[in-house]
Amino acid sequence: MIISVASGKGGTGKTTVATSLALAMGSSAQLLDCDVEAPNAHLFVKPVFEAEETVFMNVPVVDEDKCTQCGQCEQICQFNAIVIIADTVMTFPELCHGCGGCQAVCPAGAIGEGKRTIGIIQNGRCNGLGFVHGRLRIGEAMAPPLIRHVRSRINPEKTAVIDAPPGTSCPVIAAIQNTDFVVLVTEPTPFGLNDLQLAVQTVKTLKIPSGLIINRSDIGDNRVAQYADAQNIPILMQIPYERNIAEAYSRGEPLVEAFPKWHQHFAGLCKEITRLVSGRA
Amino acid sequence: MKELVVISGKGGSGKTSIVAALSQLAKNPVFCDADVDAADLHLILSPVIQETHEFIAGHTAFINLKQCTKCGKCLELCRFCAISPDFVVNPVMCEGCGVCNYFCEDNAIDFPENLSGHWYISSTRFGPMVHARLGIAEENSGKLVVRVRKEAEKIASQQERELVITDGPPGVGCPVIAAIGGASGVLIVTEPSLSGRHDMERVVELAKHFSVPAMICINKYDLNESITRGIREFAEQNKIPCAGQIPFDPAMTKSMVQAKTLFEYAPDAPACSAVRQVWDQVLKNLS
Numbered sequence: 001m002i003i004s005v006a007s008g009k010g011g012t013g014k015t016t017v018a019t020s021l022a023l024a025m026g027s028s029a030q031l032l033d034c035d036v037e038a039p040n041a042h043l044f045v046k047p048v049f050e051a052e053e054t055v056f057m058n059v060p061v062v063d064e065d066k067c068t069q070c071g072q073c074e075q076i077c078q079f080n081a082i083v084i085i086a087d088t089v090m091t092f093p094e095l096c097h098g099c100g101g102c103q104a105v106c107p108a109g110a111i112g113e114g115k116r117t118i119g120i121i122q123n124g125r126c127n128g129l130g131f132v133h134g135r136l137r138i139g140e141a142m143a144p145p146l147i148r149h150v151r152s153r154i155n156p157e158k159t160a161v162i163d164a165p166p167g168t169s170c171p172v173i174a175a176i177q178n179t180d181f182v183v184l185v186t187e188p189t190p191f192g193l194n195d196l197q198l199a200v201q202t203v204k205t206l207k208i209p210s211g212l213i214i215n216r217s218d219i220g221d222n223r224v225a226q227y228a229d230a231q232n233i234p235i236l237m238q239i240p241y242e243r244n245i246a247e248a249y250s251r252g253e254p255l256v257e258a259f260p261k262w263h264q265h266f267a268g269l270c271k272e273i274t275r276l277v278s279g280r281a
Numbered sequence: 282m283k284e285l286v287v288i289s290g291k292g293g294s295g296k297t298s299i300v301a302a303l304s305q306l307a308k309n310p311v312f313c314d315a316d317v318d319a320a321d322l323h324l325i326l327s328p329v330i331q332e333t334h335e336f337i338a339g340h341t342a343f344i345n346l347k348q349c350t351k352c353g354k355c356l357e358l359c360r361f362c363a364i365s366p367d368f369v370v371n372p373v374m375c376e377g378c379g380v381c382n383y384f385c386e387d388n389a390i391d392f393p394e395n396l397s398g399h400w401y402i403s404s405t406r407f408g409p410m411v412h413a414r415l416g417i418a419e420e421n422s423g424k425l426v427v428r429v430r431k432e433a434e435k436i437a438s439q440q441e442r443e444l445v446i447t448d449g450p451p452g453v454g455c456p457v458i459a460a461i462g463g464a465s466g467v468l469i470v471t472e473p474s475l476s477g478r479h480d481m482e483r484v485v486e487l488a489k490h491f492s493v494p495a496m497i498c499i500n501k502y503d504l505n506e507s508i509t510r511g512i513r514e515f516a517e518q519n520k521i522p523c524a525g526q527i528p529f530d531p532a533m534t535k536s537m538v539q540a541k542t543l544f545e546y547a548p549d550a551p552a553c554s555a556v557r558q559v560w561d562q563v564l565k566n567l568s
Contacts, residue, residue: 011292037453141458205417
């Protein structure tokens, strides 16, 4: 089973939920931090890292001797990553999406594959809990290929928990698509509600079942709960705003470790998600 | 004309609430919401839309099964696993590279342009605003960010307004790169938590990478004063001006719930004087 934790808005508590859920399951689980632009789960789980791999994307390299400047590569490229300027083929590897079109189309066989570093993947463990995260190279624009690499490390024998990036566009899609269940995390404020509505549209587009956790459940109003009710999205948990929870968070202490009662709540959450997923199958 | 872009790395550190509060202190600004994925500034500034524009960017492949002979060439060439074994394109997976369309010998693949979202020019009680809505599960957020920033700049120069205040997206990837390139300065809003600091350091590095001057503002500084001190030391070591620190103040959230700026909701709240000081420092550093 793969459970992803997402929210439209940033800072609502995705990482708090993802780390607590994974830690509550312990050695039967694997935590994958797919928020490769701002990965934070490791600050809470504090895994012992065992290995690191640099992740590359394929980009074109032109053999000037073979190139006839026919221009077909420029024509097929949708991203302006290869152009002919004054009889020279120029490549812009930062713009390349790695589709391989230029290489496939070149009649002279002049285009080979080079590499652009997009980031790194590190994996390790915290007691029995498996841990993987990606870190996007600073200056690299494209997060989705790195997210797909992180997901390629999923161990099918464990329950995978994916900490997804915020938003509703390609990085979120790469993180949550083909997962069995999405835990949406929000706060009961106008920003939280607005971005939850976008996240709900996203999970509906992808046809993934979901449930809601309302974090800092007492700081705003009840419009989020009303919305969840109207959309038939089960409210799985409410976490109140407490100064000591916020302080423990600031120090990188997982909720389930700082406050043992939350360990029980998250173990229960895990059972509830399993029930909801298997009930569907 | 200057453009200040407010970013944070980590989401939820208070970017939008602070931009909304600053909206009242700035003289003759133009507002730009560059968080096109999950825009929120409109919830406080209540813009009245004057113009709506379609945002057309990128393409998506579509296989016409009547013409398709199932030769498999597209399946073999697609690097994004966007084509199913029965030759249906999953539009969410399609990268819009057009390789399938180019090589299809049966002419069975269409490659139409996408309507990826909309952008708007609006008026607010504090000045004009340019904002956008990216379609759900769409790509090209960076291009839409560039578009809203260009339009905001255009309005500023037409109306002789001296400042564009841009509410940026979280993270360090494509939309953030698009939001900060060429800006006069970025204000990095962080919070004193290990996560806040970690993500702030990444976004500082990003600003350096693109040679955009950065300033730091610590929101909810009293949540963990030892991490706050660490952030100030980091700023000093890296020669990044610290524009100030704002205390945790429930008025910040309460004003948002009322769809008001901090100064409209609670002009005497402790956070107000802190935000004023931040603004003075920002103006000093921008000029």
